[in-house]
Amino acid sequence: MTSNSEEKELSVIDYVIFAGMLAVSALIGVFYAYRDRKSKNGTRGYLMANRSMGVIPVAVSLGVSFQSAVTVLGIPADVYQFGMMYIWSVLSLILVTIIVSTTFIPTLYNLGISSTYEYLEKRYSKSMRLITTGIFLLQYFLYIGINIYGPSLALSGVTGLSFLSAMLSTGLICTFYTTLGGLKGVIWTDVFQGFVMFIGMLTFIIRGCFVMGGISEVWKIAEAGGRTDILKFDVDPRKRYTVWTVAVGSIILWIGIFGTNQTQVQRYLSVKSQNKAKKSLYLGATIIAMFSTLAVSCGLVSYAYYHQCDPISAGCIDIRDELMPYAVMDLFRGMPGVPGLFLASVFSASLSTVSSGLNAMVTVTVEDFVKPHTRWSERKYTWFSKALGIIYGCMALGISFLASVLGDIVSVGIASVSAFLGPNLGIFLLGIWFPFANSVGAICGFVSGIIVTMTLFFGGRSLKKTNSLIGMLDVGLSHCPGDCGYMTFNNVSYTFEAMNPALTTATSTYEAISAASEPEIDFTPMENFFALSYFYTASVGMVVSLFVGIIASLMSCGWRQRHTVDIQLLRPPFESNFFSCIPDNIRSYLRCGIYWEDQQNYSKKTDSIERKALNDDNKLDEKV
Template sequence: MSGHSVAAGSLVAADYLVFALLLVVSAAIGIFYAWVSRGQQNSRDFLTGGRRLTALPVSMSLTASFMSSTTLLANPVDVYTFGAIFALFSLSYILSIVVTSEVFLPVFYRLSIASTYEYLELRFNRATRLLGTALFMVQTILYTGIIIYGPALALSQVTHLDLWGGIISTGVVCTFYCTLGGLKAVVWTDVFQVGIMIAGYLSVIIMCMILKGGVATILSDSQQGGRINIWDFDLNPLRRHTFWTLTFGGGAAWTAVNGINQAQVQRYVSCKSITHARVALYINLIGLCFFLACSVLAGMCLYSFYKNCDPWSAGLVSNPDQLMAYLVMDIFTAFPGLPGLFFAAVYSGSLSTVSSSINALATVTIEDLVKPYTNMSEKHLTWLSKGMSVFYGVLCMAMAGLASLMGGIMQTTVTITGVLGGPLLGLFMLGIFCPFANSKGGLSGLMIGLLVAVGVCIGGLILPSPPYMTRPLPLTTEGCNFTTQGNSSWTATILPAGPSTVTTAPGHITGDILLAENWLPPSYLYFSLIGTVTAFTVGLFISLVTGGRKQRVESRLMIMKEDTTLYHMFRFFRGRVTRKTGNLDLTKKEERTGNTNPAFNHTEMDLKRRTIIS
């Protein structure tokens, strides 16, 4: 790479070949499942996989749809800018998976529902179900637009890959295999795409380690640059990332995704048993933590390479979300095919998320908006399901155009998920935990929770958090005119019109910040928690004052102690303890001698004698 200007690079034939193979194999899986299941599927089998899937492919599909292109492009940039405290998201993942496994999974699996929002009609009323469905559809279409547009923009500006070519190819291939193969095709393409994502991510991390002389150098550079800042227990809710915001704010946001989002629920209820579903969730947790570790390490690699010459501050890239693509074109210039592998990994993230969204949108449309109001035959419903897959594929591609108005990919996706998902999470928790919650309380709680969450979000957009709350770490361009000799050599060239030359250190307060002292927004990670708590508490209060205590709710719609793993663990350990102390033997002895409750036993025997005599 000697003498190479680290500007926008170009992909070669080998890169395009790798990229094309990704699209071809993904499409081929859809064709395969369409052929295998021809004439055998009804609409529910098409949309839910016939509830015959096993834990391993479902877990990989859950990971793939959760770990979108945001993971590969935006998460390392967050570590590069704000430090490795991002790793504490692992705690929110653990919290959300445990809550999902113990609370939501047993209820949804027992009801055998194809649409998550069907629960809202069973528990509350049809109006609540329709509002929940509408919120999910808006959230998913907006989110999917960002997932398609974000990586396409980042890659087009760094690699000269055509922007709309990337958007349309992603949308068309997703729509194709969703329409042909249904959920089974989505799950098995996700399995393939997870493999591509792992290969692409690890290729970048390993090459960075080779060029830098090992992981020790990367960790040392990150330590010196203040990037290893994992523990921060500041209770201030206005701070962007702390232990509390990442664990509990992030926990609420990801529980809204894992616990009640149709795209995720649809997968784990497609398992052939609840045990397979639980195992899938926990294998998925391992996958999430693995990708998070890769994100943090990739962010450190990014900092180690550009600690003396920040490409964004120098104007070499127009958006921080392009930094990973920029690094890939820098380190892989002499290795044809490897840039293509990474970009295939990025598009795998997009494909997996978009296909999940298309399938979930088609499902809720059929189950919530068509079936309750029509008497269509199964054949017509199956064809309509496929038509809905095409419709939503086109709609998501159209929404990608609006995504250009959004900010950074990572924060935007979490914000949208939180603002719309949080109030829904509060509503589902109200229904599952509170037997006296009624439809008036549920609907009111959802609407007020949504208004509060949206209001806080708009406030955050109008008056964003100042640097002394977000705490960006220092970045510099002081070393941009230099050549580094070592395992590789490269020359950086500063382009004009950079946004800044040196980023100020955290804690520096300017006059603009003083203007914002009257009101500051909470961390974007608390938007979901605010919506959840508001919807739950308002719903609880209104239910109590509108006579909710008089109503009776079917037990199958509530969480029961027998549903939880904790209950079965308690029974298991109690049995072990009682066996060791001999209490069980004592009980058996009492039963033999009739001493457990003599009055009851004698009365029962007298009744039996009288019955026989009569």
Template sequence: MDPSQQKHFAVVDYVIFAVLLAASVAIGLYHALTGGRQRTTREFLMADRSMGCLPVSLSLIASFQSAVAIIGVPAEIYSNGTQYWFLGCAYILGLLIPAHVFIPVLYRLQLSSAYQYLELRFSKPVRVCGTLTFIFQMVIYMGVCVYTPAFALNAVTGFELWAAVLATGLVCTVYTTMGGLKAVIWTDVFQTLVMFAGQLAVIVVGVQQSGGLSEVWRKVQDGDRIAGLDLNPDPTERHTFWTLAVGGVFLMLSLYGVNQAQVQRYLSARSEKEAVRSCYMVFPSLQLALALSCVMGLVMFARYCGEDHHTSFLATSKKDAVVIFFVMDMLQGLPGLPGLFIACLFSAALSTISSALNSLATVTMEDLIKPYFPTMTESRATYLSKALAMSYGLLCLAMSYLTHLMGDSVLQVALKIFGMVGGPILGVFCLGLFFPCANSTGALAGLGTGLAVIFWVGLGSIVTRSSGSTPLPSSCVANRLAGNSTVILQAVYSNVTLSRPSGLKRFYSLSYMWYSGFSCSAVILMGLIVSFLTGPLKEEDVTPGTVYPLMGKLLCFLPEHLKKKLCCVTPLGQTISACQRQPPHQKENNGEAFHRNEELDSCLPEEVSLPLVEQETFV
């Protein structure tokens, strides 16, 4: 960036940024020195299962609302209009299904890691594969979340890049290692409030400097930034109502249904009722966060439309940095407000990274270490959990450096990988929850197939650059030509026809919003085929409480004897004892007796569900 175009922080901006980091460390220190002082894995990894629904819900929002979203959504609206806003429609089913399906099943099993479910339902190899897939996903995403805001801040203000990276990574590592999940959740609460305050300040000042609400509305309308309801069913269209509202449901399920970072928050709630309420409370907050980001993008367009930016920073830089430039440009004469937005941006980064660190430490401890060292003492396990959190924090810094070396396109690549990995994991959970006949071999085959197919599509789109979009014109003047309408329509149709990809390139053009749904479907389809070929399980062979009676609820109007023939009708609220958890008569596809791993009983209580009366309220 030309030094003459760079914006600068005032002293008060640096103070606000430093206060954010200091407050986060202070919260971690407080939880390290109070309560049980993080001396047990139950307290360090699960917050003693004592959290209320309000902090849990705010933490769920903060984990999802990453720095990439804070600066990525306004840039998307600025370039392509408000079509992305329809993603909010996906939040309805994307939160209702986890609240009424995933939370009841996982909470009643009283697990620490979501992937323990995969061993209870299938086998240890499926659990290990699920854990390793999740670790791969989160390690890559952590590097992106640290590097993206630091790069954007450096590009606009000249703020030292690696100072920002190190400050973010080290502060996260310190308070997550000291204070455990309690510190992560309460810092998320604080950081969520900072996020909303920062975005709101930018919008208010931006509207004022753009001439008021009516002027902003006129400019965005004339600039074609207000999108209509696009019902084009073509799955290769990047953003339509169907890709966002339907494809987005699968993305939401992969995040709020089976992602360890979110599941761990449900499991930290003091009761199942509190966990379900926290999921409900996320909905209005997510809608507010999406609305603020979209309005910010519209205000940014109204502020700069009609100006000549061919040689300016807005034309030559990446989208991520454009949003920071807009904020610094508007708030330059208001000391403290630029610092507030940067604090908002880094709050999003801190919350996402701390959630990742804690969840990675949990799955590594519970899925990869404890099963092989069942006699490990509680104090040693807690110490090792803290060491794991610190190690993942250092790995996060290494990944951010790797992101820097890979160049500009790595951010898009890493975000696609994040979407590609979540879908297959969701598919394995759905296979276990909704299909009692699915066996371990089918689950492994389905997971492998889902990952292979979606990585083929994703990497193909990166190589052929098939997933990009053409930004709308940046003029404030309405894009309505007064010439012959027939000629205009013919030209548009000709352009669409010529630009439509064919063959494999069309396959690679699948919208990234369908990645989770496509890979989830591939896992379920292949899993069922292989399960039937290798010997499907019977209802009595499945560990009680690990199957959600979906068909039984959908076919509730049928007589009981017909439902028993057609589907699994075992009530979800059945009490599960340790002896029931590992049925000795279960058979694998080779006909030999298959016995569940016995270590699981050592980390689960004898009774792992709530009383039937209370559970039925949520089923």
């Protein structure tokens, strides 16, 4: 390992590849704007793709749109520092897809809605719909800001790319193609950007394994450093990563994302049938699992490469989220074009998230705030939607400058989303499962959940935790270059032993910077609440919303009104075939006296009427 203090910078080829990615993204938006310029579908075509999208592009968009800078930059840095416990979040997707496909997709798809929050008006009241839409907009402005600011800061600090250029590239290009292409443009751009992300991450993994002597050597080094231990069954909910915090927290978070979040629901509502919506969900979850696994692998490769010289402790980088760009510039030095490919993959992740968010925010604004109070033509609604997309894009770009005070990408990104998704999921489950739930209960539950999660979010950020709760693992500093130069290798067939013949196996001892052994702190009950793992934010919000919602509904005569609820808005729990072993007299209590058979008969009757109407229309067309 030799040091090299040359200035870190991107080559012309790197910038050409990066610019090419931005150009293709913009051209996709231009293409769909031109192709649909004479469309008469209005906002149904612009915001919902006229429910004409295929399974594969929607599935890829589902999988990519939530793969933000959190995935490409945050997760690898997190694995490097804390180990690969995040893999439990991937495994939790199996249960999540079952729940969403049997509960949320059948309920929402059959309503023929554009905004997820239309369900809340049909189930509760108009005020409930407007409250949740307003909170969604505020929360997503913050989340989009994080996804513009985070990668821009990390990349500018390591690659020499101008911070302002990075911010403007993400915000303006994304606003451009989202505004022009509508949902079709966003979905097909996601497909292209997902391919770029996949190639960029896979290239990093292959190069890192090659340099370190193979996958097995990377695994041995990571195992010796404690990064592969995923069997941490500690029940203390304050610990950042345990099996329970990650698995349970991820299940609630993913259900909230796939079942109630506008950015995801809007995608599977854009396909041609409910069955295709379920297929899109299954394939989309598989793509998310693939990207998350690649991100975890990037973290293990980064640790193996830097296990004897932690660039954070050595002062070579300022924040943990700069680790991946730093490693790319190190591993691929002298290989023009590859750093540009990684740069494109990072910004592809940000662009997919930002464009999905902008499109979702425009949709709920038009459907929930504008259309109910206006009687415009579809053409005017479409032009208004495009203008709103430009305004929202500029606002998000401005808000992104505030993200600098919030901290690392992973915890902030997940916690900010969880603070809204938990209470939001709570009131959806309240409405779907409990026929006695009413508007009073929903509003009380949602507001209570938001207050609690926001208190937890900000209180947790101000609380100093000991490392026994944070769980930072040891890092090495025994072979660092003196001037933070690049760690380069003269022989491309470099192996672990070639660097230091004295270290013949990955289990050899080496000088490590151990996480400080701090004395335990006696927290007050409120501080113990603030100390909860950020993975539990959504779970706390959901439980509070459900509990308060149930109590408030019962206290406001909801039980007497339960038979007046439209049966199509309900999906009682334990009605799935998975629970057919439960006696019906027991399940009757769980459905609060509302019989699932009524809904099944209603659905069959509705399908029969729709088929008859369709046949009549076809016969009429034939006569004409």
